[in-house]
Amino acid sequence: MSADARRREARLIILKFLAEEQNRSLTSTSLTVQANEMFLFAKDRAWFEQELEYLRNMGAIKLTKAGTVQVATLLPHGAKHLAWSTTIPDVMRPSDPIMLPEAEF
Numbered sequence: 001m002s003a004d005a006r007r008r009e010a011r012l013i014i015l016k017f018l019a020e021e022q023n024r025s026l027t028s029t030s031l032t033v034q035a036n037e038m039f040l041f042a043k044d045r046a047w048f049e050q051e052l053e054y055l056r057n058m059g060a061i062k063l064t065k066a067g068t069v070q071v072a073t074l075l076p077h078g079a080k081h082l083a084w085s086t087t088i089p090d091v092m093r094p095s096d097p098i099m100l101p102e103a104e105f
Contacts, residue, residue: 004090006041010051012092013039015060015082018074019100028052028070045069058088079103 001009013035018024026034031052032045052072055061060078064071079102080086082094 007051007054008090008092009039010035010041010043010048011055011088011090012094014048014051014055014072015074015078015091016094016098018061018072019079019082019098024074024102025071027066028072031072054090055088058091060088060091074100074102076102076104 014031017026017031017034028045028049032043032048035041035048036043049070052061052063052070055072055078056063058077060075060081062073062075064073077086077088079100081088081091082098082100083103084093084097085103087093
């Protein structure tokens with residue numbers, strides 16, 4: 001898999017992880033650990049924080065600094081991507097739509 005394809009996949013995985021959380025938020029450390037364990041990324045937190053920054057720039061998530069980590073929170077635009085209501089460039093599309101209340105905004 002190319003590096004670009006891996007980044008597109010990581011961005012989707014990040015959105016999915018956020019969607020699974022009741023408060024739609026996770027720290028960059030938690031995202032890094034989960035993605036590395038479940039999807040064998042073998043990337044450091046700085047790499048994932050670059051992907052979080054991309055998603056923030058696309059309006060898919062909000063980032064809040066919390067000490068040395070970032071807290072990522074899913075925004076309606078990110079939820080709409082998961083629901084297939086919109087497409088975010090360079091973010092893999094989920095194989096099946098994920099419907100969240102946030103996607104209705």
